[in-house]
Amino acid sequence: MKGIKKNFLITVLLLLAAVTLYLFYNMGSNWEFALRLRGVKVAAIIVVSCCVAYSSVAFQTLTNNRILTPSIMGFESVYLLIQTLIVFMYGDLTFQVLSGWGNFLLSVLGMIGFAFLLYILIYKKGKDNLYLLLLVGIILGTLFNSLSSFMQLLIDPSDYFIVQGKMFATFNKINRDLLWPSAGVLVILLVVGFRTTKYLDVLALGRDQAINLGLNYNRAVQLFLVIIAILVSVSTALVGPITFLGLLVTNLTYELFKTHRHDVIIAACCLVTAVTLLSGQFVMERLFHLSIPVSAIINLVGGLYFMFLLLRVRKL
Amino acid sequence: MIEVKDISKHYGRKVVLDGVDLQFPIGKITSLIGSNGAGKSTLLSIVSRLLAQDGGVVMVDGKNVTDYKNKVLAQRLSILKQSNHVRLKLTVRELVSFGRFPYSQDKLTDEDNEKVDRAIHFLDLEDIKDAYIDELSGGQKQRAYMAMVVAQDTDYVLLDEPLNNLDMKHSVQTMKTLRRLADEWKKTIIIVLHDINFASHYSDYIVALKDGKVKYCDTTDNIINEKVLEDVFDIKISVTEFNSKKVCNYFM
Amino acid sequence: MRTLILTLVLLVCAVVSLFVGVADISMALISISRIPRTVALILAGVGMSISGVIMQQMTQNKFVAPTTAGTLEAAKMGLLIFLIFIPTAGAALKMLFAFLFTFIASLIFLAIVRKIRYRNVVFVPLVGLMFGGIIGSISTFFAVRMNIVQDTNAWMMGDFSGILQGRYELIYLSLPAIIITYLYANKFTVVGMGEDFSRNLGLNYRAIMNIGLFCVSLTVSAVVITAGAIPFLGLIVPNVVSLLFGDNLKKTLPLVALSGAIFLLLCDIVGRIVIYPYEVPIGVTVSIIGAIIFLILIIRKR
Numbered sequence: 001m002k003g004i005k006k007n008f009l010i011t012v013l014l015l016l017a018a019v020t021l022y023l024f025y026n027m028g029s030n031w032e033f034a035l036r037l038r039g040v041k042v043a044a045i046i047v048v049s050c051c052v053a054y055s056s057v058a059f060q061t062l063t064n065n066r067i068l069t070p071s072i073m074g075f076e077s078v079y080l081l082i083q084t085l086i087v088f089m090y091g092d093l094t095f096q097v098l099s100g101w102g103n104f105l106l107s108v109l110g111m112i113g114f115a116f117l118l119y120i121l122i123y124k125k126g127k128d129n130l131y132l133l134l135l136v137g138i139i140l141g142t143l144f145n146s147l148s149s150f151m152q153l154l155i156d157p158s159d160y161f162i163v164q165g166k167m168f169a170t171f172n173k174i175n176r177d178l179l180w181p182s183a184g185v186l187v188i189l190l191v192v193g194f195r196t197t198k199y200l201d202v203l204a205l206g207r208d209q210a211i212n213l214g215l216n217y218n219r220a221v222q223l224f225l226v227i228i229a230i231l232v233s234v235s236t237a238l239v240g241p242i243t244f245l246g247l248l249v250t251n252l253t254y255e256l257f258k259t260h261r262h263d264v265i266i267a268a269c270c271l272v273t274a275v276t277l278l279s280g281q282f283v284m285e286r287l288f289h290l291s292i293p294v295s296a297i298i299n300l301v302g303g304l305y306f307m308f309l310l311l312r313v314r315k316l
Numbered sequence: 317m318i319e320v321k322d323i324s325k326h327y328g329r330k331v332v333l334d335g336v337d338l339q340f341p342i343g344k345i346t347s348l349i350g351s352n353g354a355g356k357s358t359l360l361s362i363v364s365r366l367l368a369q370d371g372g373v374v375m376v377d378g379k380n381v382t383d384y385k386n387k388v389l390a391q392r393l394s395i396l397k398q399s400n401h402v403r404l405k406l407t408v409r410e411l412v413s414f415g416r417f418p419y420s421q422d423k424l425t426d427e428d429n430e431k432v433d434r435a436i437h438f439l440d441l442e443d444i445k446d447a448y449i450d451e452l453s454g455g456q457k458q459r460a461y462m463a464m465v466v467a468q469d470t471d472y473v474l475l476d477e478p479l480n481n482l483d484m485k486h487s488v489q490t491m492k493t494l495r496r497l498a499d500e501w502k503k504t505i506i507i508v509l510h511d512i513n514f515a516s517h518y519s520d521y522i523v524a525l526k527d528g529k530v531k532y533c534d535t536t537d538n539i540i541n542e543k544v545l546e547d548v549f550d551i552k553i554s555v556t557e558f559n560s561k562k563v564c565n566y567f568m
Numbered sequence: 569m570r571t572l573i574l575t576l577v578l579l580v581c582a583v584v585s586l587f588v589g590v591a592d593i594s595m596a597l598i599s600i601s602r603i604p605r606t607v608a609l610i611l612a613g614v615g616m617s618i619s620g621v622i623m624q625q626m627t628q629n630k631f632v633a634p635t636t637a638g639t640l641e642a643a644k645m646g647l648l649i650f651l652i653f654i655p656t657a658g659a660a661l662k663m664l665f666a667f668l669f670t671f672i673a674s675l676i677f678l679a680i681v682r683k684i685r686y687r688n689v690v691f692v693p694l695v696g697l698m699f700g701g702i703i704g705s706i707s708t709f710f711a712v713r714m715n716i717v718q719d720t721n722a723w724m725m726g727d728f729s730g731i732l733q734g735r736y737e738l739i740y741l742s743l744p745a746i747i748i749t750y751l752y753a754n755k756f757t758v759v760g761m762g763e764d765f766s767r768n769l770g771l772n773y774r775a776i777m778n779i780g781l782f783c784v785s786l787t788v789s790a791v792v793i794t795a796g797a798i799p800f801l802g803l804i805v806p807n808v809v810s811l812l813f814g815d816n817l818k819k820t821l822p823l824v825a826l827s828g829a830i831f832l833l834l835c836d837i838v839g840r841i842v843i844y845p846y847e848v849p850i851g852v853t854v855s856i857i858g859a860i861i862f863l864i865l866i867i868r869k870r
Binding site for chain 1: 631635676679680683688690691693694695697698699701702703705706708709712713717718721722724725799800848849851852855856859862863866867
């Protein structure tokens with residue numbers, strides 16, 4: 001427990017350092033403007049970090065492994081399909097037809113609706129096999145991806161850049177009007193989420209043990225699936241898909257914090273995610289001045305780390 | 317008392333349990349025996365609500381299990397299955413503490429801590445109570461999980477093949493622990509066993525299942541009988557007496 | 569008997585495929601465009617579904633196929649790397665790149681599967697899809713840097729409309745792979761049971777494993793290069809055949825091959841008719857029909 005406290009403290013300090021560095025590094029003359037711009041990005045990064053951290057940790061506990069992330073369930077494919085469809089229909093008029101708010105709501109509702117349909121489909125059929133749920137989600141996701149790619153072929157290359165911009169998460173064009181409602185949703189969910197971490201502790205022991213210890217297993221799983229769906233949807237609609245971020249940060253967190261307690265793990269994971277995103281954003285934006293979205297880098301790093309994990313572990 | 321009334325279960329067209337009626341005596345060890353596929357584990361899973369039956373009811377203390385709140389039922393009845401292969405950074409004591417979850421969730425009271433310590437002592441885990449469970453040997457892990465069930469302090473304790481993958485020494489140790497739970501703590505124990513001699517030696521009652529039906533249900537003394545066993549297992553078994561306990565020999 | 573019926577169906581489909589769509593059919597058109605297209609469809613259909621069978625045998629998991637094991641993504645990555653570094657080199661080298669990447673990816677995937685084989689069956693394809701996603705994200709990284717995201721997606725979209733004489737012949741490379749598979753089918757099953765099991769039966773585990781992966785990689789990369797990715801085919805065709813006719817590989821392998829070709833021809837014909845005079849790429853039709861069949865399969869199972 002002592003080591004955990006120490007690591008926690010270090011991570012908090014790292015986060016503070018990262019925020020300070022990001023906010024104040026090389027501010028230039030118009031510091032007020034720069035600070036406001038960067039402040040919004042930092043806020044967005046923190047919101048997204050908490051969404052990703054909670055949803056990924058909870059998801060991995062439900063599915064009893066460390067190598068899956070909730071975004072593979074098809075959320076991102078739904079998002080991309082919606083974005084492609086909009087551009088496909090309205091072309092370069094997209095931004096005039098649909099306001100940022102409209103698009104955000106449409107995407108969030110689309111993703112949550114998809115998740116609920118999926119849950120109902122599986123649970124109404126009396127199959128409480130979570131893996132089946134995931135597989136159906138992924139297959140639908142593959143189908144949506146095919147439809148998206150088909151439309152993307154037909155889209156004018158100049159309009160295509162609008163779609164491509166949506167394919168990768170970026171913190172560079174955060175809509176400030178959307179940030180605060182998202183943060184509000186996040187706070188509510190986290191309050192619920194943190195009061196229920198003890199159930200995650202029990203769920204981690206496996207289905208049979210959870211039932212033995214008096215948990216209504218199906219109800220608990222459904223509760224967490226709903227929380228996960230909302231968090232992933234909000235984060236994806238806000239900045240775009242970062243598929244493998246969750247994978248990278250959960251595993252890093254478990255390496256650093258050797259505990260089974262989900263309140264500790266999730267809180268730590270929020271911090272680790274924020275540090276990762278901030279430093280990634282900082283490096284890309286300030287040091288390399290690269291135009292590559294930070295999510296592409298994170299997916300690359302996360303993906304390589306995942307391969308390393310898969311090959312290193314003797315038994316999964 | 318646990319009563320099972322007209323329980324049936326089928327997977328697709330295959331009938332696994334067919335109209336099972338049973339009552340399990342309080343404060344005794346009842347063993348479920350039978351060949352592979354006879355329905356022993358399925359029955360145990362249904363009694364412990366891990367699996368939903370297709371027909372019939374399970375009554376605990378005169379009340380249908382479906383009418384219980386999950387939490388309350390978890391204070392009356394516990395189940396220990398095989399396949400507890402979690403890879404969590406969990407110490408033995410933390411695992412055992414989960415046994416108190418039905419009572420206090422994650423906020424343990426002094427009484428809870430006392431029960432946890434008592435369970436750890438009961439299973440002789442004091443030396444390794446701070447070790448992580450993923451670093452334990454099979455026998456130690458089994459004992460840690462048993463301690464958790466003991467800490468759960470339920471009147472009814474159900475165990476699904478607890479001797480699987482244990483060597484002889486640990487098997488005997490496990491059965492002795494269960495015997496003490498029944499004798500000293502007045503627990504009602506229902507256990508699925510493969511080894512007929514362990515059933516003969518340590519249980520008070522034996523239920524023999526065959527093809528999803530209760531074939532025999534009687535005191536151990538009456539079941540451990542050449543004719544009965546041959547009927548249950550379809551092989552020749554000779555029963556001899558040794559130190560006033562019956563020993564079955566099926567190497568014939 | 570069944571084989572005979574399916575062969576007849578295949579012939580009918582092939583003839584329809586030759587003549588569907590265009591009004592004025594000349595001999596030249598048929599020999600330059602139609603025959604290559606139909607041949608390519610048949611070979612791709614046979615090749616992809618047989619690859620599915622091998623992968624399912626080697627992993628002992630019904631849900632594993634090029635779509636769910638990262639194989640298609642690996643081929644895409646090979647193509648991408650080729651186009652970034654040596655875009656002017658010939659088709660043979662392109663093929664080699666795609667082949668090498670699929671081969672390596674299959675090796676890695678098998679190594680992963682060996683670690684998780686005793687878990688839930690559905691877990692293996694889940695990990696495979698993650699694996700594919702990761703390979704995909706690495707390729708995407710490079711595609712973004714080179715600004716060719718839309719182009720790469722265009723190449724990968726399974727589409728036979730661009731197939732012309734002189735531009736599809738690479739797909740014949742899948743033919744030897746198919747033949748080898750046919751001869752080795754039962755050995756793949758044994759290898760799927762595990763290393764110790766096959767050693768015990770006197771089989772050279774590594775060698776046979778490699779032959780299997782070689783065949784799969786060759787077929788998949790040949791198909792991807794000539795026509796693009798065709799998802800789900802290797803997943804559904806073997807599963808439907810096994811549902812209808814059982815699992816005796818010697819008997820069902822020809823059925824799988826024939827049904828794969830028929831399925832692909834049908835999808836192609838549908839894609840050419842629905843928005844006539846335009847075409848829906850076969851990748852889309854196969855995706856839609858395939859996803860629906862697959863979902864029905866897994867939800868009805870058990």
